[in-house]
Amino acid sequence: MADLRVTLCGVPLKNPVIPASGTFGFGREFDELYDISCLGGVATKGLTLKPRPGNSVPRIAESRGVILNAVGLQNPGVEAFIAHDLAWLRAKTRVIANVAGSTLEDYGEICLRLDGLVDFVELNISCPNVKSGGMALGIRPEHIREVTALAKASLKKTPLIVKLSPNVESIAVNAKAAEEGGADCISLVNTFTGMVIDIERRMPLLANRTGGVSGAGIKPIAVRMVYEASHAVSIPVIGMGGITCAEDAVEFLMAGATAVQVGTQNFTDPLACPRIIGGLNEWCDRHGVAQISSLTGACK
Numbered sequence: 001m002a003d004l005r006v007t008l009c010g011v012p013l014k015n016p017v018i019p020a021s022g023t024f025g026f027g028r029e030f031d032e033l034y035d036i037s038c039l040g041g042v043a044t045k046g047l048t049l050k051p052r053p054g055n056s057v058p059r060i061a062e063s064r065g066v067i068l069n070a071v072g073l074q075n076p077g078v079e080a081f082i083a084h085d086l087a088w089l090r091a092k093t094r095v096i097a098n099v100a101g102s103t104l105e106d107y108g109e110i111c112l113r114l115d116g117l118v119d120f121v122e123l124n125i126s127c128p129n130v131k132s133g134g135m136a137l138g139i140r141p142e143h144i145r146e147v148t149a150l151a152k153a154s155l156k157k158t159p160l161i162v163k164l165s166p167n168v169e170s171i172a173v174n175a176k177a178a179e180e181g182g183a184d185c186i187s188l189v190n191t192f193t194g195m196v197i198d199i200e201r202r203m204p205l206l207a208n209r210t211g212g213v214s215g216a217g218i219k220p221i222a223v224r225m226v227y228e229a230s231h232a233v234s235i236p237v238i239g240m241g242g243i244t245c246a247e248d249a250v251e252f253l254m255a256g257a258t259a260v261q262v263g264t265q266n267f268t269d270p271l272a273c274p275r276i277i278g279g280l281n282e283w284c285d286r287h288g289v290a291q292i293s294s295l296t297g298a299c300k
Contacts, residue, residue, distance in 0.1 A: 002284030003291045004277065006040070008236055008258055009159035009184045011119055013040040013094055016292060017249065017277050020240050020263035021046055021098035021122065021163075022071065026085040031092070033270050038277060041094030043261060044081065046124050048100050049110050051077040056207040061196045065217030067264055068194050070208035073100050073124075078110050086117060096161065100124040104137075104150055111154035121158050123151050123183075126165030126190035138165040138190075141177035148181025159184040161238065164229070167193050171225045172232035179233045187238035187261065188229055189222045215264040216242045223255050230256025230297065244272070246279025253292070254299040 004015035019030070021043040027036050036042065054074025061068045075081075078099070089095050097118040101107040111121055125138035125147055137147045144162070152160050162178040164171065166189035178186050191212025196205040204210075222241025230237045239257030242264070243249055249260045265272040284292055 002281055002289055003293075004280060004284075005291075006258055006293050006296075008238075009120070009161075011094065011159065013259065014038070015040045015277050015280070016253065016257075016259035017273050017280070018043055018094075018096065018238070018259055018261045019266055019273055020261035021096075021124065022069070023263040023266045026081065027089055027092065028085070030266075030270060034274050035092075037092045038274055039093050040259060041096050041119065042089060042092075043096040043098050043122055044085075044089075045075050046073045046098045046100045047075055047078045047081055047110065048073060048102075049078060049106055049113075051075065051080065058205060058207055059211075061205040061211065063194075063196050063213075066194075066213050066215035067267070068196055068206060068211035068213050069191070070206045070211035072208070078113055082113070082117065090118075094119040096120040096122050098122040098124050098163070104147055107147055107151050108154045111151045111158075111160075114158065115155050116157040118158060120161050120185070121151070121155060122161040122163050122187060123148065124163050124190075126163050126167075138163075138174075139168055141173050144174055144177040145181040148178050148183050152182035161185040161187050163190055164188040165190050166221065166225055166241075172228045175229035175232045175237075179235050183235060185236045185238060185258075186229060186233065187240065189218070189225050189241045192218060192221075214241070216244050218242045219244075219248060219251075223251050226252055226257055227255040227299065243276070244268075246276050246283050249276055249280060250283060250295060253295040254297070256297045256299075258293075258296050 055072030219242030239252030240261035
C-alpha cells in the first residue's frame with residue numbers, strides 16, 4: 001500500500017485529500033456517514049467576523065456538467081465556530097479555517113482571532129458571490145499583495161494559505177503577488193463567475209443573478225491554472241476544481257499541487273472523499289508509486 005502522507009507548510013497530513021470550503025460545512029453531517037478522521041484535513045465553511053445570513057434564494061442552480069452557487073458566505077461567525085465546532089473538528093483532523101472579510105481590517109482581525117487555534121488559515125479573497133470584499137481583493141495583484149501582507153502580520157503561529165480567483169488576467173502573476181505578500185501556500189481555483197437563465201420566465205435562475213461555477217466541467221481549466229501557478233511560485237499549491245475521482249486528483253498533483261480539495265462532488269456523492277483516498281491508494285499500487293508526494297510536479 002502506498003504512503004499517502006504529505007507535508008504542507010511543515011504540517012503533516014494523513015493524505016492529500018481535503019474537502020473544499022463551502023461544500024462540507026464544519027464536518028459534522030459528513031461524520032454521520034463516515035469517520036472524517038480519514039481525511040487529510042477539512043477546509044471549513046467561509047468564516048466572517050460576524051454572522052452572515054447569506055444571499056436571497058434561490059441560491060443554487062444546475063447546468064450541464066456544473067452547478068452555480070450564490071450562497072453568499074452564510075455562516076454563524078468566527079466566535080460561534082470557535083465555541084461550538086473547533087475543538088470537535090480538531091480532534092478529528094487538520095483544520096483549515098477559510099476566512100472572508102468585507103474590509104482589509106476584517107481580515108486582520110479574524111486572522112488574529114484564529115492564530116494558533118487552527119492548523120491553517122485560508123484567505124478567501126476570491127468569492128464571486130458577495131457584494132463587498134472578497135472578489136475585489138482577489139483580482140489585482142497589488143490588492144492581493146496588500147491583503148496577504150496584512151493577514152500574515154496577524155498570524156504568528158499559523159500558516160497562511162491564499163485562495164486565488166480564476167477570474168483574472170494572469171493566474172501566475174497573482175500567485176506571485178500572494179507569495180510576495182507572505183503567503184505560505186496558495187490554493188486554486190475558486191469558482192468562475194457564471195449565469196443561468198430560466199428561458200420560460202426570461203429571468204436569471206439565481207436571485208443574485210450570477211453565481212460561482214464549479215463541478216466537473218471546469219477541471220481542465222483548473223488544472224491548467226494550477227500548472228501555471230505552481231511554476232510561478234516556490235511555495236506549495238493546493239489544487240481544486242472539478243475533482244470527481246482519484247485520477248482527477250492525480251492530474252492536479254502532477255500539475256504541481258501538494259494537496260487537493262474536493263468540492264462539488266461532495267454534493268453528488270457524500271462519500272466522495274474517502275472513495276478518492278481509496279482510489280489514490282489503488283492507483284499508486286498499480287503504477288508502482290511508493291509515495292504519493294513523488295507525483296507533485298511530475299508533469300514535465
